[in-house]
Amino acid sequence: GAPRNRPPFPTRRVSDRKVKAGYGTAVPANTARGESSAAAAVAPKHVAQLRIEWKATDPNGDRLVFNLDFQPEGSTRWITLAEDVSGPRHTWNTALVPDGRYLLRVTADDRLENTPDMAMTASRIADPITVDNTPPTLEDLTVVAGENEVSMTGAAVDALSHVAGIHYMVNGTEPWLPALPKDLIFDSTREAFAVTIQVPKADPHVSTEEQTSE
Numbered sequence: 001g002a003p004r005n006r007p008p009f010p011t012r013r014v015s016d017r018k019v020k021a022g023y024g025t026a027v028p029a030n031t032a033r034g035e036s037s038a039a040a041a042v043a044p045k046h047v048a049q050l051r052i053e054w055k056a057t058d059p060n061g062d063r064l065v066f067n068l069d070f071q072p073e074g075s076t077r078w079i080t081l082a083e084d085v086s087g088p089r090h091t092w093n094t095a096l097v098p099d100g101r102y103l104l105r106v107t108a109d110d111r112l113e114n115t116p117d118m119a120m121t122a123s124r125i126a127d128p129i130t131v132d133n134t135p136p137t138l139e140d141l142t143v144v145a146g147e148n149e150v151s152m153t154g155a156a157v158d159a160l161s162h163v164a165g166i167h168y169m170v171n172g173t174e175p176w177l178p179a180l181p182k183d184l185i186f187d188s189t190r191e192a193f194a195v196t197i198q199v200p201k202a203d204p205h206v207s208t209e210e211q212t213s214e
Contacts, residue, residue: 048095048133054088054106054124062110068092073101073128094131099160101128132160136213139190150199155192161213163191170197189213 056064066085069078070092081104082090104126111119141154156163164186167176181191 046133046135048093050092050094050129050131052090052092052104052106052126056088056106056108056122058108058110060110062113064108064110065112066090067107067109069105069107070097071103071105072098073103078105095133097131099132099134101130101160103128130160132158132213134159136163148199150197152195152197153193155190157190158213159189162186162188163213166191166193168195168197 052068054066056066058064066088067083068081068085068090070081071078081092105123106126107121107123109119109121114120136156136158139155139157141152144151152168156166163181166179166181168179169176179193179195181193183191
């Protein structure tokens with residue numbers, strides 16, 4: 001057919017604010033990092049798989065393929081994450097990179113249905129994301145055993161992200177139970193907590209702490 005008129009600038013478009021990235025969730029879950037719910041008899045689960053989604057359009061209806069790159073904070077180098085992705089989504093195993101903040105770039109390419117001199121590309125950079133696969137640490141942990149109860153106080157501290165959950169287990173076999181921070185909201189990288197466990201008299205118990213971050 002007749003050749004198409006091509007503008008002097010790329011028209012392949014990755015829509016503004018349409019590149020999204022988010023961690024998956026365990027089931028059941030109530031945080032972005034797969035923390036177990038209050039009623040779940042399972043250990044809190046960390047999720048390192050980052051789900052990336054985007055929307056792209058082509059005015060001529062050409063098939064598009066996508067390349068994904070990431071850039072560590074403070075660097076000028078883009079590192080290839082995936083090439084020739086056919087659909088508008090990809091899962092990134094962030095356990096393969098160091099903790100830190102990153103930029104993600106998606107590039108749309110219509111070369112599958114155009115000659116090399118007619119093919120065009122367009123890119124979009126997502127908002128910065130935080131990769132944090134290191135669990136929070138416990139600080140200032142104190143355990144006081146009373147006649148019929150055991151009290152624990154301490155703080156969960158994370159280097160990069162807000163602490164998203166604190167759980168404890170008694171005897172290593174009972175369900176994980178949630179603990180609230182002292183200010184009743186998970187909104188900082190350091191969350192102090194206090195837990196009181198009721199125990200029968202002279203019944204030895206062992207407790208385990210688990211913390212998750214966003």
